[in-house]
Amino acid sequence: MPGKALVLVENLSVPFDRRVWQECTTLRDAGWEVHVICPQGTKRDTEPEAVIDGVHILRYPLKAATGGPIGYLQEYGSALWHTFRLARRVGPVDVVHACNPPDLLFLVARMLKRRGAKFLFDQHDLVPELYLSRFDRGQDLLYRGVLAMERATYRTADVVVATNESYRDVAISRGGKRPEDVYVVRSAPAVERFRQVPPEPELKQGKPFLLCYLGVMGPQDGVDYALRSLALLREQRSDWHAVFVGAGDTFDEMVTLAGKLGLRDQVEFTGRIPDEDLVRYLSSSDVCLSPDPRNPLNDVSTMNKVMEYMAMAKPIVSFELKEARVSAGEAAVYAPANDESAFAGLIAKLLDDPEERARMGKIGQARVAGPLAWRESAKALLAAYDSLVPPGSGAGR
CATH class of the missing domain: 3.40.50.2000 (Glycogen Phosphorylase B;)
Structure with missing residues (x-):
């Protein structure tokens, strides 16, 4: 077994989050023991604990943000507390794989790194740009705080996974990551989900x-x-x-x-x-x-x-x-x-x-x-993991 991976997600439940689920099943197929911590869904993914296709999932209750930035701080604070709690339950892991937003999960990663884990930051969104685009408040105090959290996440990460070349450029230029430590893992549709049927x-x-x-x-x-x-x-x-x-x-x-x-x-x-x-x-x-x-x-x-x-x-x-x-x-x-x-x-x-x-x-x-198929992204994801836990290194907990 290559090792034990813990995937952290805050903004969607799993397996509803299609990208995260593709990553989890790719790792599982490569021999990894995969655990996920995520919020509960409202109409699906409602169970607090499940094992689906060999992936272990722990879910916590979470009320979606309302009322602008302050509402998001309340949501993220609750999510962070639950994630810390459940990560202790999972125990030691070889890789902690945190998906943003928010850029707060590096705090959990730091705790697990002290126990020997490597940290892979899976950057789904550029949160500073998301803040500017969503709230139209300009580069105010909260924006500067968002930038600081992103910098802390980059510093903590051993490897960054970006969804495209533009995000990769940001990780290198703004995040100060070495080019060889940033992998592009594009999101791709699940082919089994998108199959044409006769028009109606x-x-x-x-x-x-x-x-x-x-x-x-x-x-x-x-x-x-x-x-x-x-x-x-x-x-x-x-x-x-x-x-x-x-x-x-x-x-x-x-x-x-x-x-x-x-x-x-x-x-x-x-x-x-x-x-x-x-x-x-x-x-x-x-x-x-x-x-x-x-x-x-x-x-x-x-x-x-x-x-x-x-x-x-x-x-x-x-x-x-x-x-x-x-x-x-x-x-x-x-x-x-x-x-x-x-x-x-x-x-x-x-x-x-x-x-x-x-x-x-x-x-x-x-x-x-062809070039945008998930099989190409899967190769990059596994290469990122191999850089953290080289094959044959004796990892696994």
Whole structure:
């Protein structure tokens, strides 16, 4: 056995967090004993303890933040206390693998490093950029505190795993990490989850075309940009129905906005739905939307929904973002950053060009099956672990 790994997650339950679950099962398949500490879900992953496919999971109750930055401090404080408590229960490990946000889990890692563990920091988000993009408070005292926590996390980490090259550059430049200690492990869709099924015309609500958004609905995710773009599109044509799949902090606000824009009869909000229903909508869609506006976080982040749209061979409309182009390439068309009129125009152009839609879909599917496939990310993840616990080193507890 290579050793014992403890994966720490705060912002999603496991296995609901698809990236973390792929990492856990990859490590398990490589012979690692894998333990996870994460919050409990509300409708799934509710058990305080479970063993799923050989992965040991301990979950704690956690109330999601409300009321801005102070609410997040309360949430993170509670999560940190529970994580310390459960980490002691797990006992000594060879690798502690902490996934952000928040950049507070280095405190748990320090405790475990004193017992001989190595620390792998799995940077899902650039939290300083997330703070700037989500709260629009500028570089205030809290922002400086967020930067300090990120610096402390980088200093504590033996190895950093980044989701793309932009994040890797930050780990090296801002974090001071050696290039050889930063590995790119891209998020990739689970192929068993995203398999096309026969289209269902009835999902289009009597319209010729279906537009689809899949993902989180938070302040920085651009659902409001998508809705305003659709209001502009409807001024040109009404031969489409749109479905927004997912939930988040601004879900109710977005439903209200759709009503104010006069879109209630053409826009459907499903909330979170089972995978089989998600695949039905994506299989029936003609164009998929990635309306994340350009901001300090989005420009350098890899959007999971873009990868998932490509897995389903769907053409994408996106704003001009650095990492969106890296991920999608010619599988997407790009409106100038935050230009809602141009975004609407590109949707209309694709609706009128079925051959281009098919071409883009094939390109995206080939990218996800080839250079962006999880098997490539799995190799990088295992290389990062091998750098911490070399094969044959006699690790294992």
